[in-house]
Amino acid sequence: QKEVEQNSGPLSVPEGAIASLNCTYSDRGSQSFFWYRQYSGKSPELIMSIYSNGDKEDGRFTAQLNKASQYVSLLIRDSQPSDSATYLCAVLVLSNTGNQFYFGTGTSLTVIP
Amino acid sequence: EPEVTQTPSHQVTQMGQEVILRCVPISNHLYFYWYRQILGQKVEFLVSFYNNEISEKSEIFDDQFSVERPDGSNFTLKIRSTKLEDSAMYFCASSERTVSYEQYFGPGTRLTVT
Numbered sequence: 001q002k003e004v005e006q007n008s009g010p011l012s013v014p015e016g017a018i019a020s021l022n023c024t025y026s027d028r029g030s031q032s033f034f035w036y037r038q039y040s041g042k043s044p045e046l047i048m049s050i051y052s053n054g055d056k057e058d059g060r061f062t063a064q065l066n067k068a069s070q071y072v073s074l075l076i077r078d079s080q081p082s083d084s085a086t087y088l089c090a091v092l093v094l095s096n097t098g099n100q101f102y103f104g105t106g107t108s109l110t111v112i113p
Numbered sequence: 114e115p116e117v118t119q120t121p122s123h124q125v126t127q128m129g130q131e132v133i134l135r136c137v138p139i140s141n142h143l144y145f146y147w148y149r150q151i152l153g154q155k156v157e158f159l160v161s162f163y164n165n166e167i168s169e170k171s172e173i174f175d176d177q178f179s180v181e182r183p184d185g186s187n188f189t190l191k192i193r194s195t196k197l198e199d200s201a202m203y204f205c206a207s208s209e210r211t212v213s214y215e216q217y218f219g220p221g222t223r224l225t226v227t
Contacts, residue, residue: 031213032213036218043202043221045218046216050213051213088156092213095169099161099168100161100169101146101216103155103157103158104155105154105155106155
């Protein structure tokens, strides 16, 4: 069973603070890892992908991957009210026949003005 | 900026009827996917499609589901005999063949089965 676990929240942070979102996964064969943002009633929007251990930064967002611990996180610096959404962690597992993505249930983030 | 499009945005159908959901993936992408999201629940993988055939499918993707790429642009999901529990948002996504296979989602079709 391939699982992607996230704390469902809600996570509340004040505007300007750092929001930290965490995700663990069960399949050691997972290849790539993704963070998506989903506003209520909308489709997932890709924020970042990461496939190597360490940090990857893109603007206010930093993704961190630790394959040994099977852990991936997303830091949002200088959080804005517009960052209020559900953040989905997704994992790609490649097989001989194709690829399959597994999503966590998401963490609800509220940024308080 | 290229984007995935889906039609219709909302489909209402009666139980037992067939529905076809349509998607136009990003033009240079090679991998196509369907997902569903029941209200308040997580995004669930249904199927991936590459080189004109199914490459992976989940347990959800049973015999009542089928996918097709009828021409060079459209990618469809057919549900043969809809059930009440098929009511959900259905998302199409596409990706290039890169190291990370980044997926981009369409806006979704809300399917309501009555």
